Amino acid sequence: MAGSERDMRDAGPGAPGPREPGSGSGVLRQTARSQYLKESSLRALFLACASVAVMGVALIFLFVGLRGWAIFAKVGVVDFLFGSTWLPTEGEFGIWPLIFGSFAVTIGALLLGAPLAIGTAIFLSEVASPRVRSILRPAVELLAGIPSVIYGFFGLIVLRPIIADMSGGLGFGLVTGWLILAIMIVPTISAISEDALRSLSPGIREASYAMGATKWQTIYKVLVPAAKVGIIDAVILGMGRAIGETMAVLMVIGNAPVVPAGVSEPFSTLTTTIVLDMAYASGDHRTALFGMAIILFLISMVLVALVRSLSRFGKQVG
């Protein structure tokens, strides 16, 4: 008995062993030990899984950092981030036009896509009948499964000529990028927002109806405010998706490394420039691409931090 108790203490609080009084001590020890081994090996397995992911992030960050930091020293942080000329083959490494492009296309896509996605989420969780929901939800989820190159192709072949007819240019530019990205971020934002809405306790809906509120009043006065932390989380994750999107954007924005003169003029983003230039860049140019990767890394770290602090804030409020 003493041995088995020690075993169980070692196993920690996460591994409760069976303790049946009256059964033979040998049998009990046998069970407890095999249970303990199973529990602790599973714990090790899951720890390993988590470590691989964390190590992946750490290694990528280390690799990108090591390859890219030199550009900050060489060009200077301010000249690199805010220089307005990206002419890498002639030694001009200003990435401001690319940072501008990344944020401009992302913010516009969010303005278009987020209301669409939140509306979808409200419809799926509050309005739709189970039958309609069972058709619509898989359809929205399917959007997430379409490879981004298909979105890009659709944008290039179908959307771009339409935009070109309206604007008179080639149709490459912010508008085309906004439309494509807005569709692409809908599944991310709507899935998480719907989760947030559905996880609200049914009591607050009933309370709202009991007070005489209509369905619409319940939605916009009670449910959406109650789920707002989850919805903001969803929007931030959608933003992360949009800012990192490469292939679809590459095909519809025209890739000119300048701050565009209008919403239907070609421009570039950080990710598309990395992809296009990686094919031939060498020396400082290559280092500058890694420097841009560092900036992207920092942006996504800020976004993740925002989500984390928001959900902590949400817990305090709730």
Added chain:
Amino acid sequence: MHRLMRIPATLCAVAVTAVALSGCGSDSREERQVTVTGSTTILPIAEIAGEEFEEANPDYEVFVSGLGSSAGIESVSSGSSDIGSSSRELKDEELDLGLVDTPIAYDAIAVIVHRDNPVDGLTSDEIRSVFSGEVTNWSELGGPDLEIGVVNRDEASGTREAFSRIVLDGDRFDPAAAILPGTGQVRSVVANSVGAIGYISLGFVTPEVKAVEVDGVAATRANVIGDTYPVRRVLHFFTVGPPVGAAAEYVDYVLSSDVQEGVVSDAGFIPYVVERD
């Protein structure tokens, strides 16, 4: 081994020679090896032709690497390669290196516009001012009042490099012009946009788009071969003295009609040797 060689060909040649010298009584292997170094534009043809040449002649090995035309000329004249491939002519200071030129193909670039564009011809100067961003409306070129949509290629493109060298003559491309990765995308965008102008290898021009005359000369194979179409360059194999041994057989193979009408044409180039009936 014959696949794309990223390591310098010199290293390869040294290693190969070392193996051959220490070879235990085998016949001199270096005589059955051809090293081709140079132009990245020529790399695809040299490489695929090399693979086919090896298949047809299993005794031979062809090493191909793309380090740029200047590196190719340097490498062949210093003796580290058998053949230096180059997409440019020899410079003055390279003329007395004793290199013999074997032209293998033409790289001609067509300037393409939408089929409905009434402009049929442009001068080299006009093309330069369009691509450098000085001229932005078709009305300045005798066309309708329509914004010019300039379509450029990415900097990794050999076509862009050639176009810049031949037409831009030191000017910069308009940085605000759209950049598309790939001949197919340029062609499809130009085919769909009334105001667009772009450039692609002559071999990839299809009836979807219209290739304009340059300085009054139509972009046709005949005019490229006859040296009247201005936006073209000759792709060369340079050897020290006339090619001999394995190198000569490889060069002959590249000039054969199989390769000229096959690999060379498929890559969008114009054959140097055309079978005429």
